[in-house]
Amino acid sequence: MSDQAMAPGRVFLVGAGPGDPGLLTQRALELMHHCDVICYDLLVSDAILAQIPQGKTLIPVGYRGYCGTSIEYGMHPDVVAQALAGHEVLRLKAGDPFIFGRGTEECLCLQYHGIDYQVIPGISASLGAAAYTGFPLTSNGMASDVTFASGHKASTTISNWAALGQGSGTLVLYMGAKKIALHAQELISQGKPADTPLAVIAAATSTRHRVMHSTLAKAGQEIAEFDNGDPMLVVIGDVVTLADKLDWRSKLPLSGVQILACTEHRQLIEPLKLAGAIVIEPVTRHVTLDIEDGLWQQLMSQFALHLMDRTSAEALLAACRHRRLDLRDLPWALTAEGDGVTLLAEQGVFVESAAQEGAMVIQQHTKGVAINYDYDPVNSAIKPASRVLVDDCHSLIFLISNQLLATKAVVMSQCTEVLELAQELGFVAESMANHDECAEKGLQSVA
Ligand SMILES: C[S@@+](CC[C@H](N)C(=O)[O-])C[C@H]1O[C@@H](n2cnc3c(N)ncnc32)[C@H](O)[C@@H]1O
Structure with a gap:
């Protein structure tokens, strides 16, 4: 065994933004993949944690409302210990790490321990709150400066x-x-005039984003009713009245809706986002496909195969890989439909979409096409979702059996079989057959 002390790892102080995973930076996403340990604040949203790939060590650090109280340490001891043990540690912080984020104490503490660090900015809560409520923080003729202050200690922290x-x-x-x-x-x-307008924004940019409009004189009485435990930010000044005209978000049909999207069809997701939904795309889902031996024997006696969907095309390619067979040597005239054609083309196999007469048809529900999920719901940050977008019955059953669906969840799909199964099992089903129109209308239940 070597006597050499282990070289310390590194810490990345990364801003996660205020809540919507769409506001994460490219670098934050890259570092979620790069780092092996992820230490996160309790203010970091579930939707953001769901972006973290499988197999990472997740450690909750910090606690709600800590800023300004006396904390005994600079950087949380778990972060220091993980870095000293040689890990690449992502210290994921709400908003921006250098806005009321104890950035100085944390960096100095890492220096003290001889640990290298990098700082990646994030969108601070005030910027997210203003944009998603629909008022600017500065506006010509109304406000030409903006002050960020900590209101944690009654009236003493503001200089x-x-x-x-x-x-x-x-x-x-x-x-x-x-x-x-x-x-x-x-x-x-x-x-300051007592009728100065102010806005309190709770859980900014998340699905629970709420706003209370008030004035300096009245806010003290109104806050108790508004406060439900979510983090809140106060914006004081005339700019908040611009939300009457500029609020763009609350008008969107799916504003406030969170959807867990277990789908290979990325074209379904953008219309949902455009309609205001926060879409969680779990990166932890891997599907491995194969064609079982019985079906394979049957296939080998066919002269023509028609692949109805992407899953069956994936299954055929996986089966060939597994048996170390070259597609060119196989006996079939191959045709496919829709996503099946696209998938084959991605692999350099170009086929017609009209099936040959007498061709054996394979689709994802063909007996013998096995879909195995490699997914660890325990290590996943995803809580049971109340809305899911799902492609196939296998995925639906997987989500149900791993308790990833809330009891009264809405199941969205473009596949009729999925919708029928969801209804049979007591869920509300929504057709995504015409997804642009659905998103526009705010989705309509077919149940
Ligand atoms: C310790 S400070 C962290 C600020 C963070 N570094 C940032 O840049 O947003 C915590 C305070 O930020 C505000 N905050 C953080 N996230 C918020 C959110 N999503 N909505 C409203 N306020 C939020 C609240 O005032 C909360 O008490």
């Missing part, structure tokens, strides 16, 4: 209340909603 009270810029309070009555009082006493 110059007088300037804030008299200025006409926008003031954003992080961690300040619960103490808004005190902050409002301070601002009013320094000269």
Whole structure:
């Protein structure tokens, strides 16, 4: 055994943005693949955690509402320990790591331990909250500056209340909603008009995004009813009134809807996103396909095969690979339909779509086409979903048997068999047969 001490790994301080996985940066996604250990804040949304590939060690670190309280450590000890043990550690933080994220303490602590680090910015909560509520933080003639302040400790953390009270810029309070009555009082006493408009935004950019519009004078009484435990941000200033005109998001038919998309058909996803849905695409799903021996014997006696879908085309290619057979040496006239044609073309096999007379037809439900999922729901961050988009009956049964569907879930599919099965099993079924139109209308149940 070597006496040499193990070289430390590295820590990546990465901003995960406010909640919508669509707001993750390209680099954050790359690092989710690169790192073997992922330490995340409790404010990081499930939809974001669901992007983490299978096989990573997930460690929850930090706790809600910690900012500003005295914490005994610089960087969480689990992060330090994992890096010292030689791991590449992704420290995934809500919003941006350098906005009220204890960035200084964490970096200095890593330096102290001799651990290299890199910092990747994320979209801070205030930027997400403003864009998804429909008001800018600065606007010509209304606000030409914006201040980010911590409202965690009643009135003591803001260095110059007088300037804030008299200025006409926008003031954003992080961690300040619960103490808004005190902050409002301070601002009013320094000269800010009591009827200054403000907005409190909860769970910004997630499916639970909610907004309370109020004024400095009234917010203190109204906040208790609005507060449901989600993180909240306060934006004070005239700009918040622009949401009356500029709110684009709440008008979308699928705004506030989260959909777990277990689909190979990426063209189904974009219309859902355009209609305002947050779509979780689990990267942890791998499907391996094969054709069982009995069916293979039968196939070998055929002169023509017609592949009805992508799954059967995948199965045929997997079976050939497994048996080390070259497709060119096989006896069939091969034809395929839809996605089956595309998949074969991706592999350099170009076929006609009209079946030969007498061809044996193979589709994903043909007895003998085996689909095996390699998926670890325990290691997955996905909670039982209330809406899923699913391609085939196998996937539906897999989701049900792994308790990844909520009891009253809505099952969306473009496959009639899936919809019938979902209905038989007591789920609500929604046809995606014409997906653009469905998304536009906000999806209509066929159950
Ligand atoms: C410790 S600070 C972290 C800020 C984070 N680094 C950022 O850039 O957004 C936590 C505070 O950020 C705000 N916050 C974070 N995520 C939020 C969200 N999705 N919606 C509303 N406020 C949020 C809340 O004020 C919360 O108390």
